[in-house]
Amino acid sequence: MRIKVMKFGGTSVSDQESRLLAARKVADSVEAGFSPVVVVSAIGRAGMPYATDTLLNLLAEVDPLVPPEPREVDLILCCGEIMSTCVFAQTLKSLGYPASAMTGGQAGIITDDTHGNARIVEIKPADVIRVLQRGRIPVVCGFQGRSRASDDSTYGEITTLGRGGSDTTASALAAALGAEAVEIYTDVDGVKTADPDFVPDAPTLRQMTYDEIAEIAHQGAKVIHPRAAEIAMKFGIPLFVRSTFSDAPGTQVVPGEMLGHRRATGVTHTGKLVYLHFDAAFGPDKSVIESKVYELMADYRINLFMLNVHPQSFGFAVPRKQLARVKEILDGLVIPLTDGEPRTYIVQVGRAGSPEVSAQEQMLRGLSGFGEIRKCVARLTENCTMVSLIAHEFLQQPGIYYRMFECLVNSSISILQTSDSPLSISVLVPENDCARAVALLHDEFDLASQT
Amino acid sequence: MQSNTSIETARGISDVEVSNGHALVVASGLSEEDSSPRMLDALRALKDADCSIDFLKISSSGFSFIVPEAGAEAATAALRSAGFSAEALAGRAIITVRAPNIRDESGLVARIAQLIVRSGATIEQVGDMHSSVQVVVETPNAEKAAAALRDCIGLVEIL
Numbered sequence: 001m002r003i004k005v006m007k008f009g010g011t012s013v014s015d016q017e018s019r020l021l022a023a024r025k026v027a028d029s030v031e032a033g034f035s036p037v038v039v040v041s042a043i044g045r046a047g048m049p050y051a052t053d054t055l056l057n058l059l060a061e062v063d064p065l066v067p068p069e070p071r072e073v074d075l076i077l078c079c080g081e082i083m084s085t086c087v088f089a090q091t092l093k094s095l096g097y098p099a100s101a102m103t104g105g106q107a108g109i110i111t112d113d114t115h116g117n118a119r120i121v122e123i124k125p126a127d128v129i130r131v132l133q134r135g136r137i138p139v140v141c142g143f144q145g146r147s148r149a150s151d152d153s154t155y156g157e158i159t160t161l162g163r164g165g166s167d168t169t170a171s172a173l174a175a176a177l178g179a180e181a182v183e184i185y186t187d188v189d190g191v192k193t194a195d196p197d198f199v200p201d202a203p204t205l206r207q208m209t210y211d212e213i214a215e216i217a218h219q220g221a222k223v224i225h226p227r228a229a230e231i232a233m234k235f236g237i238p239l240f241v242r243s244t245f246s247d248a249p250g251t252q253v254v255p256g257e258m259l260g261h262r263r264a265t266g267v268t269h270t271g272k273l274v275y276l277h278f279d280a281a282f283g284p285d286k287s288v289i290e291s292k293v294y295e296l297m298a299d300y301r302i303n304l305f306m307l308n309v310h311p312q313s314f315g316f317a318v319p320r321k322q323l324a325r326v327k328e329i330l331d332g333l334v335i336p337l338t339d340g341e342p343r344t345y346i347v348q349v350g351r352a353g354s355p356e357v358s359a360q361e362q363m364l365r366g367l368s369g370f371g372e373i374r375k376c377v378a379r380l381t382e383n384c385t386m387v388s389l390i391a392h393e394f395l396q397q398p399g400i401y402y403r404m405f406e407c408l409v410n411s412s413i414s415i416l417q418t419s420d421s422p423l424s425i426s427v428l429v430p431e432n433d434c435a436r437a438v439a440l441l442h443d444e445f446d447l448a449s450q451t
Numbered sequence: 452m453q454s455n456t457s458i459e460t461a462r463g464i465s466d467v468e469v470s471n472g473h474a475l476v477v478a479s480g481l482s483e484e485d486s487s488p489r490m491l492d493a494l495r496a497l498k499d500a501d502c503s504i505d506f507l508k509i510s511s512s513g514f515s516f517i518v519p520e521a522g523a524e525a526a527t528a529a530l531r532s533a534g535f536s537a538e539a540l541a542g543r544a545i546i547t548v549r550a551p552n553i554r555d556e557s558g559l560v561a562r563i564a565q566l567i568v569r570s571g572a573t574i575e576q577v578g579d580m581h582s583s584v585q586v587v588v589e590t591p592n593a594e595k596a597a598a599a600l601r602d603c604i605g606l607v608e609i610l
Contacts, residue, residue: 117555120458163555172458211581218554218581226581227552231458291568297561304560307577310510314574399498401507402491409487418507421580 001132003179004029007039007142007170010051011187012244013084014044016091022185022244023091026137030097034180035132037173038099038139040088041166042080052080070115074144074160078103081141081166089139099137102128105146105158107138108176109169113147117162120145120169123176140173142166164217164225171231171239181238183250184224189243190251191216191223193266193447198438203448205265206249209256210239212265212392215423219388220270229253256392264391264445267438273305274323275381275416275428277315280345280374285337289345289376290314296329305386306419306428317384317417317428330378332356334364342371349378381416385434388426389441395425407444413437462556464563466549467600469593473543474523475575476504479513480535490514492533500529506576506587517543517576517587543575544593548584548600560584563600570599 006029008022029036046053055076059068085101092099108124131138143165147156161168167184174182188196190204191213208216210233214226224241232239232253242250282289290309297304297316302325305317318326331354333347344364348357364370389404401418404425408415413436417428429437442448481489486509493514497504502525504516513535518526523539530537548563550556560577563584567574572592578585588596 114462117462119462123458168459175458214581226554227459230460230551230582234460287568287573290574291565294561294565294568298558298565301557302561303554303557304564307560307564307574308508309574309576310508310515313510396503398501398503399494401504402494402498405487405491405494409491414487415490415509417509419578420505420507421578421583421585423580 001035002033003037003132003177004034005037005039005170005174005177005179005182006185007166007183008041008088008185008244009166009187010041010043010045012185013040013088014048018244019088019091023088023095025185025244026092027095027097030137036137037128037132037177037179038088038137039142039166039170039173040081040084040139041142043084043087050080050083052077055080071157074115074158077160078141078144078158081143085139085141092137092139097137098135099139100131102131102138102140104141104144104169105156107140107173109145109172110156111145111147111159111161113150113157113159115157115159118145118147118159120161120172121148123172125173125176128173128177140169142169164227167225167228168231171228171237174237175231175235179237181240182232183240183242184228185242185244187243187245189246189248190241191221191266193450194438194442195221195269198269198435199442201448202442203450204248205251205450207252207254207259208265209259209392210253211256211423212390213239213253216266216268216390219268219390219424219426220386221266221268263450264389264394264447265450266390266447267441268388268390269434269438270305270386270388272320272431273317273384273386273428274320275306275315275317275384276326276349276378277313277381278376278378279313280376282312285343285345286312286314288337289335292335293330296333300325300329302326306417306426308417315417317386320382332360334360336370342369343374344370344372345374345376347376347378350380351377383431384416384428385431386426386428387434387437387441388424389445390424391445392423395420395422400425403444404441407440408437411436411440413440460551461605462552463559463606464548464550464600464603466604467597468547469597470545470547471590471593472520473517473545473587474520475515475517475540475543475587476523476526476530476537477513477515477540478530478535478537481511481513483511493530493535496529496533497526500525502526502529506578508576515576517545542590543587544590546586546588546593546597546600548586549582550584551582553579553581553584566599566603567596570596572596
């Protein structure tokens with residue numbers, strides 16, 4: 001049996017016309033001698049009747065003061081994929097291809113018990129194989145699984161896999177079934193070298209490595225989830241990103257050794273960020289302050305970007321949507337130090353102190369035992385975005401940073417901070433300059449000729 | 452076909468490696484008025500001296516980066532020739548903390564940083580990619596920091 005896993009995202013199953021196009025891709029693979037296993041996402045994107053966000057809102061709207069429990073959130077979220085699966089199986093049948101809809105649990109996808117962001121721990125694909133052996137096409141719900149049986153649950157609980165969960169389902173099923181390939185179908189004809197909104201003529205990459213596609217996703221491109229790339233890489237499964245709406249060959253993802261030459265692959269941009277720079281005459285107290293700030297950011301699950309440390313300061317960027325939370329946590333935070341001469345730090349977020357910080361400071365000055373009161377001001381640089389050049393090995397060449405700075409600075413784009421890894425170099429730039437920065441770097445590294 | 456297999460890497464920290472033999476180069480000589488053109492001067496000097504740099508970080512008065520120890524002298528000489536004060540601090544280690552899917556594990560980067568600082572090491576630079584976080588510390592403290600991180604391998608509770 002030549003098994004191929006074909007995953008169709010929300011836009012590919014959003015209406016009957018799209019579903020027919022997707023179903024014909026499946027039919028073509030049957031005619032080509034494959035036994036396809038189909039994975040589908042929920043129908044449509046945010047705002048549509050059966051989209052994930054719409055279902056979630058049904059719960060949230062009941063009473064904003066009573067947050068829904070993760071178990072029920074997972075149960076309602078799964079409905080979107082279940083409906084989509086049934087409708088897609090019916091579409092295949094209408095074309096004359098027998099199909100069976102299956103939930104993640106029925107397909108044997110066993111996860112840990114973390115509701116909302118579960119990890120797949122094993123797959124028991126016996127029932128999927130049974131469906132294939134009967135000459136039918138299994139149509140499996142993406143994004144969901146079932147936890148193991150436990151003292152609390154005889155049959156396990158329904159779980160969801162978190163962001164990009166359907167891609168993960170597809171790769172994981174391909175691994176468990178020993179599939180010849182996994183194909184991720186979307187509304188673009190493969191992975192582009194940059195966001196086409198910023199670089200209209202950005203070409204589609206014909207080949208890239210597992211690491212490159214995972215990094216390009218990590219740095220903001222919405223192509224495939226890094227978890228799916230990681231599974232495909234671990235099990236050596238050929239991975240393709242293709243369009244439901246065209247016959248273009250798409251992007252083939254291959255092991256690194258198959259693309260030995262050094263090259264830049266793409267330019268990405270990551271959302272709206274705010275940079276916090278903590279400055280004070282810390283002296284030997286810096287590590288205590290730093291540790292406390294990191295501890296709180298971890299406890300409250302704040303995502304840190306571009307962590308940056310200097311002898312008398314440190315800083316990091318956070319997503320703008322988490323800034324209010326960061327302010328709640330840090331503004332007015334009191335850190336008393338009692339080793340040696342007592343002294344107390346008060347954290348102030350932003351140049352202008354809030355009334356809370358002033359009140360806190362006044363109160364502490366009126367009390368004994370806190371010693372010298374020192375301010376630790378976190379200066380904010382708002383409206384930033386991170387632009388990244390993805391370039392495996394190429395980055396080891398001397399002068400890459402110079403080329404990036406030269407092309408941006410000479411076009412009057414401020415570089416507020418930098419960060420790098422073995423696979424990418426990122427610069428933090430004003431959000432207003434994001435599109436220009438992406439286009440300039442795309443030109444500078446000649447990505448238009450990169451396929 | 453593999454019927455019962457471990458599919459995904461567990462969340463959190465899955466491995467920790469230490470690589471020694473790096474130097475931290477710290478340069479000063481930037482001011483707010485001319486930081487961008489002066490930064491370009493510095494990077495041009497490093498390029499002309501054939502220096503490959505990693506972990507570049509900018510502050511209000513200067514910048515710093517990591518080079519292999521063997522390349523530290525060439526880097527500082529290039530910067531001095533471009534009019535910067537520069538010193539190389541040898542004995543730096545890069546700790547690579549493998550932690551898949553970091554962007555979706557909110558708080559994990561902060562927890563890794565906290566564990567390292569709490570172990571007594573001073574973080575000098577940080578970088579991240581899809582499957583790992585890289586942290587530069589002084590070599591004498593690297594193994595202690597790595598041990599603190601290794602204690603957390605497989606511990607979902609650290610999130």
